[in-house]
Structure formats: C-alpha cells, structure tokens
Amino acid sequence: MQQDILVSASGLCRDYGRHRAVSDISLQLRRGEVLGLLGPNGAGKTTTLRMLTGCLGPSAGRVAIGGHCMQTAPEAAKTLLGYLPEIPPLHKELTVSEFLEFCARLHGLRGATVATAVSKALSACGLNTVSRQIIGSLSKGYQQRVGLAQAIVHEPPVIILDEPTVGLDPNQMRQIRTLITHLAGNHAIILSSHILSEVQAVCDRVAIMSNGRIIFDGALQTLDQTGDGPVIYLGLRRPPALRTLAEVDGVTGVEALAGYRFRLNLAKDCDPRETLAQRAAEAGWGLFELREERRSLEEIFVELTA
Amino acid sequence: MSVTLTIARHELRRYFASPLAWACLGVVQLILGVVFWLLLAEFASAHDMSVQVGVAEFVGGGLFGFSTIILLLIIPLLTMRSFAEERQSGSLELLLASAAPLHAIILGKYLGMLSFLGLLLMLIAAMPLSLLLGTPLDLGLLAAGLLGLGLLMAAFSAAGLFVSSLTSQPIVAAVGSFGLLLLLWLLQVASASGGTVAQLAEYLSLLSHFEQFRRGLFDTSDLCYYLLFSASFLSLTGLRLAWERNA
Numbered sequence: 001m002q003q004d005i006l007v008s009a010s011g012l013c014r015d016y017g018r019h020r021a022v023s024d025i026s027l028q029l030r031r032g033e034v035l036g037l038l039g040p041n042g043a044g045k046t047t048t049l050r051m052l053t054g055c056l057g058p059s060a061g062r063v064a065i066g067g068h069c070m071q072t073a074p075e076a077a078k079t080l081l082g083y084l085p086e087i088p089p090l091h092k093e094l095t096v097s098e099f100l101e102f103c104a105r106l107h108g109l110r111g112a113t114v115a116t117a118v119s120k121a122l123s124a125c126g127l128n129t130v131s132r133q134i135i136g137s138l139s140k141g142y143q144q145r146v147g148l149a150q151a152i153v154h155e156p157p158v159i160i161l162d163e164p165t166v167g168l169d170p171n172q173m174r175q176i177r178t179l180i181t182h183l184a185g186n187h188a189i190i191l192s193s194h195i196l197s198e199v200q201a202v203c204d205r206v207a208i209m210s211n212g213r214i215i216f217d218g219a220l221q222t223l224d225q226t227g228d229g230p231v232i233y234l235g236l237r238r239p240p241a242l243r244t245l246a247e248v249d250g251v252t253g254v255e256a257l258a259g260y261r262f263r264l265n266l267a268k269d270c271d272p273r274e275t276l277a278q279r280a281a282e283a284g285w286g287l288f289e290l291r292e293e294r295r296s297l298e299e300i301f302v303e304l305t306a
Numbered sequence: 307m308s309v310t311l312t313i314a315r316h317e318l319r320r321y322f323a324s325p326l327a328w329a330c331l332g333v334v335q336l337i338l339g340v341v342f343w344l345l346l347a348e349f350a351s352a353h354d355m356s357v358q359v360g361v362a363e364f365v366g367g368g369l370f371g372f373s374t375i376i377l378l379l380i381i382p383l384l385t386m387r388s389f390a391e392e393r394q395s396g397s398l399e400l401l402l403a404s405a406a407p408l409h410a411i412i413l414g415k416y417l418g419m420l421s422f423l424g425l426l427l428m429l430i431a432a433m434p435l436s437l438l439l440g441t442p443l444d445l446g447l448l449a450a451g452l453l454g455l456g457l458l459m460a461a462f463s464a465a466g467l468f469v470s471s472l473t474s475q476p477i478v479a480a481v482g483s484f485g486l487l488l489l490l491w492l493l494q495v496a497s498a499s500g501g502t503v504a505q506l507a508e509y510l511s512l513l514s515h516f517e518q519f520r521r522g523l524f525d526t527s528d529l530c531y532y533l534l535f536s537a538s539f540l541s542l543t544g545l546r547l548a549w550e551r552n553a
Contacts, residue, residue: 055402057552075405083403087396091316093323105312106404150400 004030006158006188011061021047022212029188036203037192044212045192049162053083082156088147092136107154121153141172161191177202196298210305231293232264237286310410317418330380341372342433362444366434367520370451382483385466388415390479423459447522454519457532464539471543
C-alpha cells in the first residue's frame with residue numbers, strides 16, 4: 001500500500017517576501033484517486049501545484065513523487081509527472097503534432113515510442129482532426145486540449161491540472177471531464193478548480209484551501225457531515241408554539257419563516273421527519289411541506305472559506 | 307545531453323516557424339549585401355592607393371566589422387524570446403516542470419540560438435568567399451575574421467540570454483540586452499584615454515578582442531576572453547533561474 005502513494009507532500013510552506021502564500025500543506029495521493037483542490041481565487045492553489053510539480057521551490061517542507069524527493073532527485077520525480085498549468089504552455093507557432101512530439105522527447109521518450117505516444121495522446125484528447133494545424137490558429141478549447149495532451153503524452157502516473165476547464169464552453173468542459181474520468185483508473189490526478197460542479201462530477205476526494213491552508217481534506221461524502229447538521233423545512237397551516245417544535249427529538253433549533261414555514265436545524269445523524277409527520281397528523285397542524293435539505297457543495301464551500 | 311539537443315533542435319525549429327527569423331535573415335542579408343557591394347566598389351576605385359591592403363582584408367574585414375553593428379541590433383531581438391517571452395506566455399512552465407535539468411534547458415536554448423546564428427554566419431561568409439571566382443583570397447584572414455564573428459555572436463547570445471532570464475517582458479529584455487552589449491562595446495571608447503583604467507576597459511571591451519581577429523590575428527587570449535564571457539553569462543542565467551525557483 002505504501003508503494004501506491006504517488007504524491008506525498010508534508011509541511012509545505014511558501015513565502016513571497018513577508019507574505020506567506022501557502023502554509024503547512026500536507027497531502028497524500030494514491031493511485032486511482034482524483035483529488036479536487038478547491039478554493040477561492042488567491043487561496044494558494046496554483047502556488048501549491050507549482051510546488052508539487054517542482055516549478056517552485058518550497059520555503060519549507062518536502063514533496064515526493066512516487067517516492068522520489070523533489071529536492072534531491074528532481075529528475076526522477078518529474079519524470080512521473082504531467083502538468084497542465086493555468087495557462088496552457090504552448091509554442092503556438094508549431095503544429096499540434098510537432099509540439100507534442102517535442103513534449104514527448106522532452107519527457108524522455110525516444111525513437112519509435114515518440115510517434116506512438118503522440119498518436120495516443122492525439123486521439124485521447126480528440127485532436128486527430130487538427131494535428132497538422134498551427135496551435136495559434138486553434139480555438140481556446142482546442143488549445144486547452146493540446147495543453148492536456150502535453151501533460152499526458154508520456155503517460156505519467158501523476159497528472160496535475162490547474163483549472164483545466166477554465167474558459168471552455170459547456171460541451172468542451174464535459175469532454176475534458178470525460179477524459180479525466182477516463183484517466184482516473186490507474187493514475188493519481190490532482191485538479192484545481194473553483195467550479196464546484198466540476199469537482200463534484202470528477203473527483204472522489206476534495207481538499208479545500210483558504211488563505212494558504214487546507215481547511216478540509218476528505219472524501220466528497222464526508223464533506224456533507226462537516227459544519228452544521230442537516231436542515232428540515234416544514235410548512236404548517238395551523239402551527240403550534242415554536243417551543244413544541246423545538247422539543248421534538250433531534251431538533252436543535254427552530255426558526256419561523258414567512259408563509260407559515262419553519263426551518264428546523266437538526267443534530268447530526270438525526271431524521272425526525274417521520275415523528276414530525278405523525279405529530280402533525282395527530283394534532284392537526286395542517287402539514288403542507290416537509291423536506292430535508294442537504295447542503296450543496298457550494299454552501300459548504302462558502303461556509304468553510306468565508 | 308540528449309535532452310539538451312532535443313531542446314536545441316526545438317528552439318531552432320521555433321525560430322524558423324516564426325516570421326522573426328526570416329525577417330532577421332532577410333534584413334541582415336540585404337543590408338550586408340549593400341555594404342559588401344559598396345566596399346567592393348570602393349576597393350575597385352582605390353586599388354592604386356599607396357598602402358597595400360588585400361581584397362580579403364578590405365572587403366572581408368570591412369564586412370565583418372559592419373556585421374558586428376547589425377548583430378548588436380538583432381541578437382537582443384532574438385534572445386528576448388528565449389526566456390522573457392516564454393515566461394510571459396506561460397510556456398516556460400513546460401520546461402521547468404519537465405525532467406530536463408536547468409543547465410540542459412539553458413544550454414539547449416543557447417545551442418539552438420547559436421545554430422541559427424551559425425546559419426547567418428555562413429550567409430555572411432558566402433559574400434567575401436564569392437570573390438574566389440575572380441581572385442585569390444587570403445583565406446586564413448577570412449577564417450580568423452569569421453571565427454571572431456562567431457565568437458562575438460556566442461558572447462552576445464549568452465549576455466542576451468541572461469538579460470532575457472531576468473524579466474517577463476520581452477521588450478524590456480531586448481532593450482536591456484542592447485544596453486548591456488552597447489555598454490560593453492563602448493568600453494572601447496573609454497580605453498582611448500590612457501592609464502590603468504583604460505587598460506582594464508580595453509581588456510573588458512567586447513570589440514577590442516574582435517579587432518584582432520578581424521585583422522587576421524588569432525590569439526588564444528582573445529578566444530579565452532569570449533569563451534569565459536559566454537560561460538559566465540550562461541552560469542549567471544542558471545543562477546538566476548535557480549533563484550527564481552527558490553526565492
């Protein structure tokens with residue numbers, strides 16, 4: 001199991017002058033995991049990713065990729081990496097296949113494997129039809145795909161993508177997501193984003209960053225259980241006193257809303273809906289609405305990063 | 307080593323994929339062609355002068371001397387692409403995140419640049435050599451001049467590469483390299499005043515070492531000067547990139 005930890009960072013800090021952009025970040029990623037790095041702009045996502053890829057040296061802490069330390073054995077570590085920065089690093093005066101060929105060689109592929117790797121990356125990213133076009137003449141979506149192809153051309157076990165779908169139209173976004181899901185099987189993928197639905201769609205684990213720190217790191221499902229518990233919205237034509245509602249088992253707080261509606265805050269792992277329905281029927285409260293609301297990732301995100 | 311060559315080949319290909327390289331080659335060739343023709347006309351009309359100067363020295367040397375001015379103008383425009391422009395467009399990350407070590411990146415870019423300038427050197431050499439059709443030439447003198455010009459290109463490129471690594475603005479890189487090269491060039495003027503400072507200025511000047519080559523004099527100390535000059539600026543570039551990663 002130890003061998004399967006592909007990315008391991010511990011105590012990463014990064015200072016820009018006096019400003020500490022990232023402080024004390026520790027991360028571990030196994031093969032097959034897709035980690036979504038979430039955070040508002042300026043939270044330190046890009047800085048963290050640049051440190052993980054060796055583009056930026058950390059002020060403190062260490063990074064190891066596949067067991068190779070980025071500080072002492074950068075070449076061995078970087079061979080295992082594919083990185084798509086926020087702005088795709090493209091040489092726009094070249095054609096797509098010329099550029100990818102260079103990337104394959106740059107990452108150490110030689111001889112006949114170069115052509116195979118390039119054609120694989122071209123078809124994986126849906127670039128076959130434009131392989132002979134100059135990159136600069138392609139649309140933003142295609143350029144982004146070339147950037148992605150560049151990151152996977154040498155089939156690295158670790159793929160790091162910094163906002164891979166920014167500036168794409170919904171169809172292109174979906175294609176990129178499909179591709180990422182496709183790659184997920186035997187790679188470790190980190191992708192940063194501030195688009196929450198994207199993270200929900202492709203990641204099985206999220207790390208939320210705020211002010212240079214990771215404030216949540218865990219499976220998507222466990223995110224629901226952080227912070228406040230679930231909430232029930234209740235609509236009653238003939239409501240009883242608020243106190244009566246507050247006394248129901250599992251209800252921690254009651255708030256009256258407009259139009260005979262109430263919001264009940266619940267303790268964790270409690271579901272008093274059945275009890276409420278029963279009591280409403282017995283006492284003739286005139287129940288017309290009863291629904292539990294799970295908080296969306298967006299609400300949790302706002303709550304954690306605000 | 308093979309990564310270095312991969313980068314060098316890629317850089318050379320990029321030069322020719324952009325109009326800049328073609329424009330540089332075309333403009334330089336046009337200007338030097340005119341200069342060559344003027345020198346030749348001057349030599350032909352004044353060949354009965356009392357001072358004995360051969361055609362190789364007069365036309366070849368004159369042409370090489372003029373080439374240095376053109377190189378001073380165009381090399382900063384070529385080196386500004388290598389780091390400043392790549393940093394601005396974000397494509398430098400491609401190299402920084404790759405397994406290629408820093409020295410391979412710098413040497414690769416340098417070699418790519420020198421290959422391009424080598425081609426320019428061949429085009430320049432072709433002009434005086436074309437005179438072989440009509441007259442014997444002092445080939446040793448021309449060879450020394452070309453070697454000097456090549457070394458000057460290497461030195462200019464190394465300094466330009468360093469300035470390019472300092473900034474993310476291509477234009478600033480171009481202006482900065484031009485300023486640095488012109489300053490090192492002008493030390494020649496300072497050396498005219500006499501005294502110890504003047505001797506030092508003369509030694510440091512990029513041009514005074516070239517003068518020897520141009521006159522057909524091959525001196526290993528001049529060769530060493532250019533090699534040391536280039537190596538120093540390449541090392542500085544390496545330090546600068548390493549610093550950028552860690553500071």
